[in-house]
Amino acid sequence: MAYVDEILEYLERKDYYEPEFVQAVSEVLNSLRPVIDANEKKYRQVALLERIIEPERILRFRVPWIDDKGQVHVNRGYRVQFNSAIGPYKGGLRLHPSVNLGIIKFLGFEQIFKNSLTGLPIGGGKGGSDFDPKGKSDREIMMFCQSFMTELCKVIGADTDVPAGDIGTGAREIGYMFGQYKRICGTYEGVLTGKGLSFGGSLARTEATGYGLLYFTEEMLKCNDSTIEGKTVCVSGSGNVAIYAVEKAQMLGAKVVTVSDSTGWVYDKDGIDVALLKDIKENRRERLTAYAEARPSAQYHAGRGVWQIKCDVALPCATQNELTIDDAKLLVENGCIAVAEGANMPTTLEATKYLQEHGVMFAPGKAANAGGVATSALEMSQNSERVSWTFEKVDAKLKDIMINIYHNIDNAAKKYGLDGDYVAGANIAGFEKVADAMMAQGIV
Incomplete structure (x- = not known):
């Protein structure tokens, strides 16, 4: 066998x-x-x-916290330290009711190869909790984050494991966790990335995953005799990745016509208004119904449906397994030429194969959305040096990293006679570096 x-x-x-x-x-x-x-x-x-x-290590722990009414709740916390062959564990903390050990292991395994592709010295890890931040007060969020970090702090450190944000974990949550780590451990170090700018965060980190996705997509199209300029783009999601993917796509001359959230989606024939989207999702924290109410050119639809809209480029930026075989058939039928994953594994295996078999350029998340973790690693570098780089410097480094990732996976695919198979190219390029390091370090 x-x-x-x-x-x-x-x-x-x-x-x-x-x-x-x-x-x-x-x-x-x-x-x-x-x-x-x-x-x-x-x-x-x-x-x-x-x-x-x-995984090299799995930590599962209880997270007790008290709500505003004095009621005690208990959630499950996880940290999977998957592989440290090329550097300290690096990966986000996901706060969502769907979180379980299998999902954290899947994300951590993918993170090994994504981190390897960046060319930076970071290993793979992931963590989180089944805690749901939605509808919670700032005080309740703080209580949870402090309890979560009280246990997590025992296994992380600037040269050991450096968590970051993910779904449900933004600047507010990272701030509360960092404060608790500092209080317990008595050290001021870059133990978390995605921090606020006033205490060690990096400029361009907020934009990094979305911007990086477009830098990668732009290079992929360019190297296949096309361009992002003038293309119609469909984006799913309306969180951090989606918002800044929309912003950068429109900066590069594309027209983005869709976004979505957990209850529905919006089609805007005039192109998504990024300022309005940011206000609704980042400031007001409202549903996309508010976008449609404020924008005459927009239509709101309940449920799923983003991929039925005719587009040249599709950017799934919401969650895992959101783009199914039926969606893939619609994209092909409507003439889509490229799909690049902004979320972690948002396309089912069946849909991925269908897209590839029908000549659609397909960029897997471990390559296309690596901009976030790459910029997190750049934040680690700034913390180590006790410096802060300009937005332009970080953005330029991010663009170079994403362009290099495209060429590395393209070359890896060609090396094994798989020209154009970016899924295989990403896995091979990421794997070979980790495998070589593991072989060199003996049986550990």
Whole structure:
């Protein structure tokens, strides 16, 4: 039996109750077959695949907190420190009711290769809680974050594990967590990224994932004899990634016509008004119904439906498995030429294969949305040096990183006769660096 098949059979037997994690590993390992088959003997000898799919450490803990009425609640907290072969663990903290260990493991596994692709010395990790920040007061958020960090602080540090924000974890939550870490540990260090500018944060971090997505997409189109300028773009989501993807796409001359949230979506034939979107989502924290009410050219629709709109480029920026096979068929039918993932694995495997088989350029999230973690690593560098770079300097470094990522995955795909398969190219380029480091460091 081939080494990959052996590992996948083992995984499905051992971790069948974590479908998101099994899906992520299956997608990665199947695309790595050419490089694994070429090195099977030496990889088997050191059980490389068995080690790379098993986290180095998993922490699960309870998070008790008190609401404004004096009632005590208990949530589950997680930190998965997946792989430190090329640097300290790095990955966000997700606060959402859907969070469970399988999802955190899936995100952490993907993070290994995403971080490797940046070219920066950061390993893979992920964490979070099933706590839902929606509808909570600032005081309740603070109580939760302080309790969460009271346990998490035992296993993180500037040279060990540096968490960041993710869904549900923004500047407010990072601030509360940083304050608690500082209080307990008595040290002022860059232990979290996504911090406020007044206490060690980096300019351009807020914009980084969305901007990076467009820098990558722009380079991918350019290298395939096309351009982002003048294209019609559909974006899903209306959080941080989506907002700044819309902003940068329109700065580059594209017309973005959709955004969505958990209850519905908006089609704006005149192009999304970024200032209005920011006001509704960042300041007022309201639903997209408010956007449609304030914008005569916009139509609000309940439920799903973004991908039925005719577009040249699709940017899924909401959550995992949001773009299905039926959506992929609609995109192909409507003449879409490129899909680039702004969220983590938002496209199902079936949909990904369909898009690739029908000639659509497909950029996986571990490459296309790596701008956020890349800029987090740049924040770590600034913290270590006790300096603060200008927005322009950080943005220029981000653009260079994203362009390099595109060419690295394109070259990796071509090296193994998979020209144009950016999923395989991303996995191969990310994997080879981590595998080489693991081989060099012995059995650890």
